[in-house]
Amino acid sequence: MQPVGIHHVGIAVVDLDDAIATYTVLLGGNLEHREVLSEQGVEAASIVFGKSRIELLAPTGEDTPVGRFLAKRGPGMHHIAYEVPDVSSALTDLASAGAELIDTVPRRGLFGLQVAFVHPDAVHGVLTEVVAVARVT
Numbered sequence: 001m002q003p004v005g006i007h008h009v010g011i012a013v014v015d016l017d018d019a020i021a022t023y024t025v026l027l028g029g030n031l032e033h034r035e036v037l038s039e040q041g042v043e044a045a046s047i048v049f050g051k052s053r054i055e056l057l058a059p060t061g062e063d064t065p066v067g068r069f070l071a072k073r074g075p076g077m078h079h080i081a082y083e084v085p086d087v088s089s090a091l092t093d094l095a096s097a098g099a100e101l102i103d104t105v106p107r108r109g110l111f112g113l114q115v116a117f118v119h120p121d122a123v124h125g126v127l128t129e130v131v132a133v134a135r136v137t
Helices: 016-026 065-073 087-096
Strands: 005-012 030-037 042-049 052-059 076-084 114-118 128-132
Touching: 005 065, 005 128, 016 030, 016 042, 016 052, 052 065, 065 076, 076 087, 087 114, 087 128
Parallel strands: 005 052, 076 128
Antiparallel strands: 005 076, 030 042, 042 052, 114 128
8 A cells, every 4th residue: 555645634623613623723624525424424624724624523323333432532643544545545555555444435424525444453552544646437
């Protein structure tokens, strides 16, 4: 797998509106995009700081991955996302290297981009996401 950079850092939050206000008003970021991803059980917002981005994730219910994360760990860093030219190829490379995958095929993420997750046990306890460089058409 050859990432071209860090796409974003994901942050689990309890109240998305409050978190957006914190990261835009207090820290000077710009809201880039906001979307409900029903299949992932989250409402997400992308906040941009110059050329860098964070993704705020609020669960749509308690029994969702982010809802369970918040119940267990509380708000905070949820994952790191690496930008790759091709998510399917990255998954093949990761599996060949012995990484435990959460997703064996890409799914739709924020902005309509292809994404997939790697189990935290494979990456020293950090949930890792691979994100396509280009939008899905």
